[in-house]
Structures are given as C-alpha cells and as structure tokens.
Amino acid sequence: MSGHDSKYFSTTKKGEIPELKEELNSQYKDKRKDAVKKVIAAMTVGKDVSSLFTDVVNCMQTENLELKKLVYLYLINYAKSQPDLAILAVNTFVKDSQDPNPLIRALAVRTMGCIRVDKITEYLCDPLQRCLKDDDPYVRKTAAICVAKLYDINAELVEDRGFLEALKDLISDNNPMVVANAVAALAEIQDSSARPIFEITSHTLTKLLTALNECTEWGQVFILDSLSRYKATDARDAENIVERVTPRLQHANCAVVLSAVKIILLQMELITSTDVVRNLCKKMAPPLVTLLSAEPEIQYVALRNINLIVQKRPTILAHEIKVFFCKYNDPIYVKMEKLEIMIKLASDRNIDQVLLEFKEYATEVDVDFVRKAVRAIGRCAIKLERAAERCISVLLELIKIKVNYVVQEAIIVIKDIFRRYPNTYESIIATLCESLDTLDEPEAKASMIWIIGEYAERIDNADELLESFLDTFPEEPALVQLQLLTATVKLFLKKPTEGPQQMIQAVLNNATVETDNPDLRDRAYIYWRLLSTDPEAAKDVVLAEKPVISDDSNQLDSSLLDELLANISTLSSVYHKPPEAFVSRVKAAPRADDEEFADAGETGYSESPSQGVDGASPSSSTGTSSNVPVKQPAAAAAAVAAPIPDLLGDLMGLDNALVPVDEPTASSGPPLPVVLPSTTGQGLQISAQLVRRDGQIYYDISFENGTHGVLDGFMIQFNKNTFGLAAGGPLQVPPLQPGSSARTLLAMVFSQNVSPGAPNSLLQVAVKNNQQPVWYFSDKGLLHVFFGEDGKMERTSFLEAWKSLPDDNEFSKEYPNSVISSIDATVEHLAASNVFFIAKRKNANMDVLYLSAKVPRGIPFLIELTAAVGVPGAKCAVKTPNREFVPLFFEAMESLIN
C-alpha cells in the first residue's frame, strides 16, 4: 500500500506560490487535490503558504473526504493568522456537522475545535450542542473532547451554554469510549479551573470502574488517571477500588499498568490490613519488572518511577535486584537509572553480588557510567556498615588497575567513607598516596588533600605531600585551594613544627593577599585570627569531631515523595520535581459574576486562598505550593556550595550575600544600547537588549553593517548564565548590504545550562557571520526582564509570606535621585514590568507601596517602596527567600523607578 507522495515535496523552478494558486483554482478535481497536497508539503517543510488561504478554502466544498481533510489540516495551521478569512469556512463546517455520514460530522466538530479564532468559536456552539447528543458514539466521543478544546479558548462560553452539564451526562453514556473521552475532558477542565467541576462521587466511581473493563487501552488510562484524584472514604472503600483496579496490572500497555500502580499505591495508604498490603506489594512486583523488557525509552520512564516506588515501599522489589543488572547493550540512560536503583536495593543479603556487578561496570567503556559505578560502591559502603570493608577492598582493586578516572573517582568516594567511619581504614592511605601525581580533577585532588589533612598525624610525610601542592596554589581551582588551606591548618595544629609553620605562612599569604576569591579570603582570615589569638581554641574548632554522614544523595523528602507518587507515569515522576516546578499554566480565574463564590473565597476559607478573585496564578496564590519551587534552587545551591563535608565549609557557605556585582552599564533607552561598537567589530555595530513581551523573553538585537562588503550567515550563541537563558531558535538576519542595518527579535528559552555560582545579570554573547571572526560581547540582562506574569500575590498570601520570612532576608536600598511624581503612574509603570501592586498606605507625608514580583524557578520578591510624591529620594525594602538575587533586584528596581 505504499504511496508516492514524495513527489509533492519537489519544487518547480518557477515562482511556486503563483503556480500553486493557479492549480488550486483549476477546473480539474485531481489537479486541485494535487495542488492542496503540494501546499501541505510546503507547509510541512516550513514554507509560508498562508497567502493561499482563500484558494485553499475554496477547495473545501468537496465530496472527496481526503481532500476535505487536507483543507481542514491547512485551516488548523493558518486560521489564526487569517482570522477574517477563516470565517469563510464556517458555513461548510456547519453544513458538514449535519452530514448524514457520522465521520464527516465528527470531522467538522473536531476541526472547528482546533481553530482558535473567536468568531469561529461562536458558530461552534450549536453544532457542538447537537453532536453531544448525536446518535452515533463516534460523533459523541469527538464532541466530548471538543468541549475541552472550547473551554481552553473560551471558558465562559462553555459554562453559559451548559456544555459542562452535557459533558457530565456523557459519563453515563452506554459507550465506553465516549465515557473515557468525557472523563479526559472533564479532568482537563478541572485542571484549569479553580472551581470544583468534576468531583468523583461514589456513584461516578462505580460507573467509571465498570467502564474500565470495556474501553480501549487509552480510555483505561484516562479513567485510571482521573480516579487517582478520588480519595477513598475508608479502608474498605480503598480495598474495593484496589480490587477492581488490580487486573489492569496484566495489561500489555505500559501506561495502563503504571496508572494502575499509581492508584494502588495511593489507596494502600488507607488500607490497614497488613495482609492485604503485603499481598498487593507482591502483585505489583512482576508487572513492574515486566516493564523493563519494553522499549528503552519506556524502560527509562519505568525506572524513574521505580526509583520513587522503591523509596516509598522498599519491600516491593527487595528480592528483584537481579533484574536491574545492566545489560551490555542497554542505552546509557537506562544503565544509570538501573545503577541508582541497585544502590537503593543493596542490602547485607545481596551486597556481594551487587559489588561484583559494580566492579564489572567499573571496567566498562563509558566514562560517566564507570564513574557512577565507582561512586555506587562508595555509597554502598556508607549505607551498609557491615559491607564497608568489602566495598573498600573492591575500590582498592580498582585503584590498582590504574585507570586514571577510576582512581580519581575512587579517591573521592573513599574520602566519604573515611568521613563515615573515622579512624577505621587509614591503612589504605599509603596505597592512595601512590596515585597522588596522577590526580588532575579538582574534586579528586581536593578529596586527597582532605584525607592528608585529616590524618596528618599518621602520615609521616604529610608535610612533604602537601608542600608539593603549594607551588601551584595560585593556579588551583577554588575547591582545591580551600581544601589546601584547611589541610595546612590541620597539619600545623597537629604537628606545630618548623616546616608546617612556614607552609602555613605561605598559604595564608596566598589565600588572603594574593587572591580575589572572597570565600577563600574570608576563610583564611578566620583561620589566621583563630591561630593568632588562641591556638587551643583553633584546635577545638578545626579538629572538632564531625557529625556522622549518611548516604542521602538522591533521597527525596517524604512530602515531595508522596506528591511525586501521586504523579506516577507523568513528567513529574520522571523529573522528580513537583508539577509546579516545570509547568506554568495560568488557571482561569473564576468569573466575575460568581460573586458569591468569590466572596466565600476571600472571607470564608482562609486555608484555600486560591479561590479569591485575584488568585489568577496557581503557584503564587496557593500558600502551600508556592514554597515548593523555592526549595529547588536553594537545595541546588547548597549542593554546589558544599561538596566537601567540612565544618568550616558549612560555616563559609553562608557567605553568599557578598556577590561580586559587575559595573553597571549605561541605562537603556528606547534605541538599543550598543553592545559591540563598530570600532571593535571592524565596522559591524551590534546593539541589543533583553526585552519581555507577552510573557516571552526576546533578545532585541540590531546589526549595522559599516563595512564595505555584504555580511551574511549571522549566528548567535549564549554562554551559560544564571537563568539558563538560551536562544530559542536560529538568528533570522537577512544578508546585510554595506551601510544597511537589520533588527530582529530572537525568542529566548530557559535551558538547563545554568551557570553555577552566585547569580549575576551578565549575559555573554558570541555572534558570528560568514565574513568576520567571531565577536564576543557581554550584555547585561536586568532582572526585571525575568519578572513573570504570574508574580501577582494576594494580600493575605503576601502578608503570610512576609511574616514567614526571617528578618535576615530583608534588605533595603535608597535611591536618592528617583522622583515619583504620581503614585498611579508609578504603579502602572511597574505593573507593565510585572511588578504588581498589592496595597498602599500613608505614613506621615510618605506613601508606602507594597508590591510583588517573581522570577523563574518561583523565587518571589516582596517589595515595600517608600517615597514622597514629587520629592526626590525613594527607599526600597525587599524580602525574598533567595538573598543572592537581592543585588540584581535593586539594580533592576533602580532602572524601573528612574
């Protein structure tokens, strides 16, 4: 049945669009159809064929179903860009929705729902109403989904026309597929609405459980996923649900199985009988293991979920560790996840077998995998006290192979093992020291130095060993410098002889006068002062007994774990992040005429603040969830800041408020600031600025060709930066004639390439073209560009948040030159930059404004702005959980109120 459509992709030499236009208006049916196919082919490869809109729509009136579908496809893509012309299609749609053929009726409704043009939406209502009550289940199931589409475009219309009720009626439909689609549509509408629309009562529960047995595999997924919202009333209810859901574990579709597992795990919380729970655990294990014989991508999803399940209920897979042994040809992402689960399942019973596997992996080819395997051995040693010795001997065997990265990784984990079991395994230090010269990675070097410092009294030549590093002190990475400093101090305190004395002088000198790293400098000064005032106290501090560490890497806290388990099989469970952390969807605010409801939200239920009129955004308005995204970056920052467990390391970790702030560039006016002057760019001048429009960040960039030749082939790249900002697509700049200029908006996206370290507003950009060398320049993205549309807070949540943040997190700054001439104008001006007004009060002759703003990763800023109208001088106080951002914030605020 193979077709020959590829010919439609070939283009003729003549002007394509006029030719297509001619063919579309041909009197021959076949020619018209071929022409539409060519249009679709052109659309697919990204050519703009919107100018053919009228001609294509003219082909819509046809008996030919295939042609009709193609025209509809075209409409879906281009109706938005030609809303006025799209109306031309309405008549045909309405007519088709009454066609005797159910496939055409359904097609019309399905397509109309995809055309997001207001004018069309109005005409959709009547056909939709009819189709929801159609005799044919195929039409009804299509209409059910269409209600969700319409709700997404115009929620008000859906509620006014009673579509929600019609949709709820479909839950009782006798056709299981109609039921499944109605459930999917209702679940989706519920997600975007703050009001309770789709509640699963015990009555609907019965219906859904019955439909589950009959509908298609996908329908089963929709039903199971919406059942996971149902909270059983008691243990019996829960057992009843579980019993009905358990057979789904045998389904061939992995999505059905995982959704069933999700429900069972949720309901198990309520079940009190240990026998039932044990039995359920036993039943869940085999299907989970079976998922590992699916396609690698599905295996990956399954493994990420199993990782969560194992944390919650380790017994389920306790005896199945062998199935996680890596196959040689497993893709790397599957191997990595298997390894992680093996560590979690490792126990005294199976550790010997596991160690043999890890040792095998540690000699494979993929470097990342090998490193992770070595680290896994160390983590098992920390986790299982009785196996620690065996783990160490495996590590030593690996070190003896003398593969460089294996040795370095082994030293890093041995450092952790020493930390966990102090004074137990120092006998191996001699072996470690043999590899000293080969260490070239900062973390391995730092670990080795830590070991030497920690056991300085037992290593005869500790001073020689450390001294060998001192020559290169200034060139070492910060991590190594910090460890060298601490290790030298330890050495000096343990062996206060002449050699170490000289060393400590050199190190302290290097780490204070010669460095511009504030962390290092501050730590060195503290040591210096400690040593010079009271060496005994220094001993107590530096050589104090350290708290025991445990392997909690990749262990989630229990509330997050529960939230993720409720999201099994979804993206959230793959990322191990709560949905709010990566989904930014704005909930439809309840309608204005729902006053009763809005009032209740404000006065009645203080625990559900999301229901207020202002509660437009899900994350800022719900008091509980707004904390979650904040946690993420904080935890990440902590992880970066303290890779070496050291008492003073922690102490110094608090110092991040001292952020080096770069020289502010000239403030930006409407013409773009020049970032690459023509003198530097050999005639090419680039002006650019980050701007925010309609919730999207763009890089507004303009090129001026002052050279004597044409410049073309412009490309752009951004270095890692604090927010992970990167180009969302290629740079679209036409070839530049001499003397001409071009300006373009480049859409920016947030990638995961976030630069570590303290936040800064620096944006390093590289631009190249075909004629010149690569130009590098730095630009400054002021923080307010990042202020999100969802930054508005409700009064109460603002107050709560303000109170909940400690006073240490409050900072203030004076802007002596700023003049506020009108409060309203200022509020409006700030709102345009997504700094939202919350309240104001008068304090003597001063006006105090309260405002809120939010940057990506959910970091809120609570702002208090004090000024007298017309008088120069304003004071801005801010509270935020992430104090690293405060300098950036003040900088942005300055540009906003000036």
Add this chain to the structure above:
Amino acid sequence: THEKALLDGEDDLCSCLPPPRSTKTRAPPIPFLLLTVRRAPSAPDRPLRPVAGGAPRNRAPVKGGGPRRSSRGAGDAETMPVAASAIYFLNLRGDVLINRLYRDDVGGNMVDAFRMHIMQTKELGTCPVRQIGGCSFLYMRISNVYIVIVVSSNANVSCAFKFVVEAVALFKSYFGGTFDEDAIRNNFVLIYELLDEIMDFGYPQNLSPEILKLYITQEGVRSPFSSKPSDKPVPNATLQVTGAVGWRREGLVYKKNEVFLDIVESVNLLMSSKGSVLRCDVTGKILMKCFLSGMPDLKLGLNDKIGLEKEAQLKSRPSKSGKTIELDDVTFHQCVNLTRFNSEKTVSFVPPDGEFELMKYRITEGVNLPFRVLPTIKELGRTRMEINVKVKSVFGAKMFALGVVVKVPVPKQTAKTSFQTTSGKAKYNASIDSLVWKIRKFPGQTEATMSAEVELISTMGEKKLANRPPIQMEFQVPMFTASGLRVRFLKVWEKSGYNTVEWVRYISRAGSYEIRC
C-alpha cells in the same frame, strides 16, 4: 523479522505435517502442529459473555461509607492523561518530515529548540525526556527518523511513548512493513490523516490498524464513506471504532476457519566469567493469526501451574500431573478479559482479525538454557591471544538450532587472526571488533569448538581496561521452549457453531545471551 527469521531455515525442515493455507500468509517454513480438530464445543464449555455476572466483585459498591469528599484539594496534584501537544517527525539531519500541532500551548518554533539543544549537542541519546524552556521533549529514534513529542503540561510520559510505539506499528501496517524517511515522505498525506484520527487534542484515540483500515484508505476517492452510492459501504464503522469490541469488525466470513499460534521465546542470559548464572529469564509472546468468521469467543489453556490449579479447583477434580511451569508475569492484548483472568485464571477473548500479539509472559524459574558456552581466553604476552570457545547444545537430540552466531570481542588493535572450528565458519569482523563464528545448523546434544589465535599490534601508552565486553550469542531453536510452556488447548466458540482447525508452533531464540569473559 519473525517471518523472515523463520524463513532462513526453510530447506532444513521436514515437511511431514500439513502446510497451512497459503492464500493469506506465506507458507510458514516451520510446520505448525495441528493442535486439535474438534467439533464445535458442547454446551458446558460455552464461555459466558459478557463476563460481568461471573466475577464475584460486581456487587454494588459500598454505599454510605462516610461523607463524600471533594475530589480536589488546594494543593492537589495535576494529573493529565494528555500525551502530546505537538508531534514532529524529523530525519537525522533535523528536517521536518511531518508536524502536527494538537494544542496551542507550545509554539510552532519548538522544533528549532529541539534541534539546537538536543540534536546538535552531545545530549542526543543521553536521555529521552528533556526539558527546554517551558516545554518537555520526549523523543525516540526509529530507523532513520526521530519522533519527537512536545508537551508543556505535566503529561503522561508512558502514555506518550506507548502512543509513539503503537503509531509506528500502525504506520508499518499501512506501509507494508517499513517505517523510514522514504516511507514517510511517500505517505505524508496518509500520515496526516491518521494522525488526525488517532489523537485528538493530545488524547490518544483508537489505534487498531484493523479498524482504522475500514475507513482510512489511501484511495481517498474510493473511501467507503464518500457519499457516492456506488461505493461499497462499510456498515457501522463508527460503532466499531468506539464499540466494546473496538478491535474486531463484524460480518467476517471465512470458508475455512483456522487459527495459527506462534509461541516465540527470547532467552536472556547473563553469565559470569566463572560460569555462574547471574541473571536468566525468558520473555515470551504468543502471536496469533486468526482467520475466523463472525464474532468468536476463544479460550486458551496453557500448562501454567496457577491456571491448572484454578481449573482443577473450579471443576473440583484433581489436576492432571505433567510438567507445569510458573509464569512470573503475563500481560495481555486489550482483547483479553482481564477481570476474568484475575478471578478464574482463564485467558478468554474475542480476537482481532488477522495477526496480533495475544500475550507476553516472563519466566525466571526453571529455564532450560539451550546452550552452554565455555570460553577460555589466554593472553600470551602483549601481542598474542589464544581464544577457545566451546558451545554445547543441551536441548533434545532430535531438535536442532538454526542461525547460531557466537560473537567474541577482541581488542581494537587486532592485526591478524587464524581459526580452527569443528563446525561452521569463523572470521574476524573489524567493524564490531569481534570474532564472528557462524553455524547454520546445530543439532541437539552435541558440541562445537572454535579455537582462534589473535595477533595484536603492540600498543604504547593508553592503559587498557581489565575486562572485555561479553561474548554474545544468537540462535533460534524451533519446536523448543526454554520455559517449557505448552499450549494445552484453544477452544473456539461461535454462535454458528463452525469447526475450527488450530495450529501451533514453538520457537526459542536468543534475547540478550551474554557470557562475560
């Protein structure tokens, strides 16, 4: 590949058994065994349909178990069964072959982000789920095509990947078995038509090829639903798309009613260099080809322990002795009644027409490994190696394995090799850095040896790792199941009471059969 693989051994097989009909399918070279020829089953065997009444769990649900609670609290998790906001098919260069937007929440330029941040970086292949900006990208590579799903909500990932897998199977069934860049370009109109049908607003709909082929055909003009009266109408196709038996159409008629069962097992083995079995399991599937009239009810009986016990218990008579096996897990095609399987342990179903995968199973206990591999590898100095591999077949003497391949990895710097084999041929394949030893036909209860000498270019510097990749083995053994699984019966019941002929054949092949050395 299944049929192809089976074809390889054609000439080696005796054809003492009746060949299956060749009109609908190519004559399978490995003979099916006639399972049973029976009359239409008598009344007691009649499966009940619908099953609902039989299951003890269908009593009314607990009522008044407490006040009903709101289904949604403030911080409730968002669970959306949405699988996709947009789907792209790209070739290896990143050119768009097909794009279909299902939702408005992702921009049209997202494919650029995928190209820039995944395809053109080292990230490609390191993780199939990635977040860029506000969007998540789920991608799979199938032959020379990347299929990319873009979502912006907390979508159901396994649903999305499974959708891609099923969609590809659907396209293959339309294109005659191939799915690659050329097939896509040649059928793009059809693909767009199918994509419109199989997913609506990001929700997967019916993907059964059997049903879709009723009303989505390549010849649009001759579509059964075009309003021209001359066309042959397909009765109530829409009911079948949405019906309770969404995988079978009504009114099928065959002159001769036949069922072919293929039991295909993959044997997975991981053996340590010391010869101990680290991991061993069998994943099997039962493929079925049905040429049956009407709406038949089928019931399949296997020699699995639990099923037999349950059967004995239901019929209150002791189970027959004989070899039984324990299935670790089974999964079924959507046609199998799971509730009934759960309560009665019987596999009963109304099959789709034609070929489909009825069930998959997994077994870890009591696996009969068809081959033992005993490698000895000696390094003689820095430049020579002696490799000796002995392979023993441990299945019945009357059976034989086909297409046996043993791949022994050797170092990259291999310069010269020489071989001696007791059967088959061996050669050095530089592109996979392995010695490849092929034996076309390997009788049961025999052994074969290969001895090889390998000369290496002496290397400087670079420390080589201690271990080598594992020896890998490929084979297939017809009429042998590593699990010991047997089909005991297949009952067919249809209201017209016709006779059915059932055929069955078995084959075991290597899955990942690895021996560390």
